[in-house]
Amino acid sequence: MTRVDIFQELFLVFLGLGTIVGIIVVAYILYNAYKYRDDGERHPDEDLPTLGELPTGGTGGKKLFVSFFLSALIVISLTLWSYGMLIDVESGPEGPSEDALEVDVEGQTFSWSFYYENGVESSNELVVPAGTPVWVDVTSVDVWHSFGITSQRVKADAIPGEHDQTWFQADDEGEYLIECFELCGPGHSSMEGTLTVMSQEDYEQWVQDQLTLTLTLEDGEGEQLNETENVEVTVQDSDGETVGTYTGEDFDDEGALEIGVEQGDTYTVIVESTDGSFETTEDDFEIVDGPEESLQIGGSDDGNGNDESSSDGDEDGNGNEDENENETDDSGGEN
Ligand code: CUA
Numbered sequence: 001m002t003r004v005d006i007f008q009e010l011f012l013v014f015l016g017l018g019t020i021v022g023i024i025v026v027a028y029i030l031y032n033a034y035k036y037r038d039d040g041e042r043h044p045d046e047d048l049p050t051l052g053e054l055p056t057g058g059t060g061g062k063k064l065f066v067s068f069f070l071s072a073l074i075v076i077s078l079t080l081w082s083y084g085m086l087i088d089v090e091s092g093p094e095g096p097s098e099d100a101l102e103v104d105v106e107g108q109t110f111s112w113s114f115y116y117e118n119g120v121e122s123s124n125e126l127v128v129p130a131g132t133p134v135w136v137d138v139t140s141v142d143v144w145h146s147f148g149i150t151s152q153r154v155k156a157d158a159i160p161g162e163h164d165q166t167w168f169q170a171d172d173e174g175e176y177l178i179e180c181f182e183l184c185g186p187g188h189s190s191m192e193g194t195l196t197v198m199s200q201e202d203y204e205q206w207v208q209d210q211l212t213l214t215l216t217l218e219d220g221e222g223e224q225l226n227e228t229e230n231v232e233v234t235v236q237d238s239d240g241e242t243v244g245t246y247t248g249e250d251f252d253d254e255g256a257l258e259i260g261v262e263q264g265d266t267y268t269v270i271v272e273s274t275d276g277s278f279e280t281t282e283d284d285f286e287i288v289d290g291p292e293e294s295l296q297i298g299g300s301d302d303g304n305g306n307d308e309s310s311s312d313g314d315e316d317g318n319g320n321e322d323e324n325e326n327e328t329d330d331s332g333g334e335n
């Protein structure tokens with residue numbers, strides 16, 4: 001049972017009982033108003049209580065006792081039942097918890113950041129698979145916010161230094177509004193995000209896209225290179241560990257190389273030529289939102305200001321000679 005189901009059931013039961021009780025009470029009032037209407041005659045009232053005597057309702061207090069007992073029974077069982085339902089809301093959905101998705105939510109003025117277990121990060125868009133319980137761990141980096149998705153009956157305080165956990169399970173694919181439920185500043189009303197619910201299949205594809213650095217190579221004039229046979233690509237993570245080496249054969253037909261990466265880390269991509277047709281080039285890429293990057297080889301010094309893309313080889317002068325061979329006088333003049 002999802003949160004939506006639970007709150008829907010609570011609402012319907014209270015609405016139903018309230019309606020029944022209301023109908024009984026109003027009907028009984030009308031019945032008595034009619035029964036004891038003024039018909040112009042006087043009736044002796046045997047049940048009229050004397051001073052100091054409790055009214056018994058005519059049957060020795062039985063009516064009074066029954067109505068009190070019934071009311072108490074209804075109120076107590078409703079209370080127990082509601083709290084039982086709310087415990088379900090607190091403790092989360094049944095079933096193995098390893099099926100659940102865990103996402104850390106961070107509020108800041110005035111946006112939301114989402115951090116997934118597998119290293120995926122996204123900003124203002126929470127993507128989840130349909131029919132899967134999602135646990136969110138909500139906090140804030142600055143002032144008090146409140147993470148809310150009305151359509152999923154989700155609300156969790158986002159307070160610096162504190163972590164408020166809650167869950168939801170979206171059964172229907174689609175897009176839902178994420179809002180901030182705590183007045184947090186001038187941008188409060190625009191502190192919105194999107195909850196995107198997709199099929200398990202689409203979700204896995206989305207995660208895969210987020211964890212892929214798509215690399216294409218350009219020549220000195222910014223044209224994409226499709227000739228990649230003589231290329232060797234080495235990828236290092238921020239600790240300098242090599243996470244993968246690729247050759248020209250790993251590039252697809254469109255000249256793109258897909259590299260599996262982790263989000264949030266910075267990767268150094270080193271492109272070497274196996275036949276010496278261009279100098280070794282490297283660049284750093286920070287991985288956010290499934291990047292597609294292009295790396296320029298054989299023209300690293302053409303005034304694009306990207307000094308990271310040149311290697312040590314530049315300093316010994318060989319690089320410049322190589323470039324002059326590859327570039328026309330026009331592009332050199334742009335310096
Ligand atoms: Cu954040 Cu209101």
